[in-house]
Amino acid sequence: MxxxxxxxxxxxxxxxxxxxxxxxxxxxxxxxxxxxxxxxxxxxxxxxxxxxxxxxxxxxxxxxxxxxxxxxxxxxxxxxxxxxxxxxxxxxxxxxxxxxxxxxxxxxxxxxxxxxxxxxxxxxxxxxxxxxxxxxxxxxxxxxxxxxxxxxxxxxxxxxxxxxxxxxxxxxxxxxxxxxxxxxxxxxxxxxxxxxxxxxxxxxxxRTFAPLAQRTAKKLLNDTEDSTLTIAIELEGHCYSRLRQSDDFKEGVEAFDAKRPPKFVGR
Structure with a gap:
């Protein structure tokens, strides 16, 4: 190809x-x-x-x-x-x-x-x-x-x-x-x-989504497939908190407010 x-x-x-x-x-x-x-x-x-x-x-x-x-x-x-x-x-x-x-x-x-x-x-x-x-x-x-x-x-x-x-x-x-x-x-x-x-x-x-958020979502879903609902929700919260500190989340919010496509870099 x-x-x-x-x-x-x-x-x-x-x-x-x-x-x-x-x-x-x-x-x-x-x-x-x-x-x-x-x-x-x-x-x-x-x-x-x-x-x-x-x-x-x-x-x-x-x-x-x-x-x-x-x-x-x-x-x-x-x-x-x-x-x-x-x-x-x-x-x-x-x-x-x-x-x-x-x-x-x-x-x-x-x-x-x-x-x-x-x-x-x-x-x-x-x-x-x-x-x-x-x-x-x-x-x-x-x-x-x-x-x-x-x-x-x-x-x-x-x-x-x-x-x-x-x-x-x-x-x-x-x-x-x-x-x-x-x-x-x-x-x-x-x-x-x-x-x-x-x-x-x-x-x-x-490819349009944030790489770090995608990696996090995949691992979270795989890891919690066999867990109880309580544990899954707890782990989801920790992952959410970690992504809250990422540059990509900041970029996503700023792009949303500015009504422009985000430019994610994977960190």
Whole structure:
């Protein structure tokens, strides 16, 4: 894509995906590139973690997009790799795939076609899921005599409840995009031809907000997902108080009073 740059030498030799940066739009793209099904290898999982950790510290990047080449986001992992991997490697699967959630920057995933297994689990770890109307979501591990191992069933249960999660996990059901939207699994469902445009639009929208406030909101929401209401409100108050001292909040108030667009700097 024109206007994109590679990140740095640590991400120059990747297994099944690539990372590109568009400094003009403060955007980084993590692009699955093993068509037609973008099967995720074992080494690729650890490299995905490295990619998010690298982009975390890249000052050119405000928003990260995860997308794929071809008509399918990912049909899942390399099945043979599970039998070859050591127990230590397997024990890190969920940690690696949770990298989008740990990253302080907003992460958008663009899904089309198959979004199965680890492809679905990676998507669930992102903040915003925009799906083409061709997308299908599934955790098919029961057909292999297994269960999801990278956070899929746990994240789904938090999102949609135990009844619907059992329906997906225990029956290896495929959920079409429109149903995923109705159930609250995805953020937005668009026509296949509009997937890229919808993703670009959300990137541009997120860039208008204060970086520090966005990072704070993401961490607060993640950290309080399992907490009681009392603790969540207490932590929200502390975060609000901290942001009250920020330069961006001062700029936001001044811009509001002056009826002009704010110029946030992230501090």
């Amino acid at each position: 024109t206007g994109y740059e590679f990140v740095d030498h640590r991400l120059s030799k990747l297994d099944g995906f690539q990372v590109e940066i568009d400094p003009a739009h403060e955007r980084a793209d993590i692009i699955l590139n093993r068509p037609p099904f973008n099967i995720v290898s074992m080494p690729q999982r650890d490299q995905l973690r490295l990619a998010f950790e690298t982009l975390e510290h890249d000052q050119r990047v405000r928003v990260i997009v995860v997308r794929a080449i071809g008509e399918h986001f990912s049909s899942g992992g390399n099945i043979a790799g599970f039998m070859e991997a050591t127990p230590e490697t397997v024990s890190k699967l969920a940690w690696n795939i949770a990298s989008p959630a740990r990253c302080s920057k907003p992460v958008i995933v663009a899904n089309r076609g198959y979004c199965f297994g680890v492809g679905f689990e990676l998507s669930l770890a992102c903040d915003f899921r925009i799906a083409s109307d061709t997308a299908q979501f599934a955790l098919p591990e029961q057909k292999l005599g297994q269960i999801p191992g990278s956070g899929g069933s746990a994240r789904l249960q938090k999102m949609i409840g135990i009844t619907r999660t059992k329906d997906i996990v225990m029956r290896s059901r495929r959920i079409p995009a429109r149903q995923a939207l109705e159930w609250g699994i995805i953020t937005e469902c668009v026509a296949d031809k509009d997937l890229e445009a919808a993703t670009d639009k959300l990137v541009d929208e997120l």
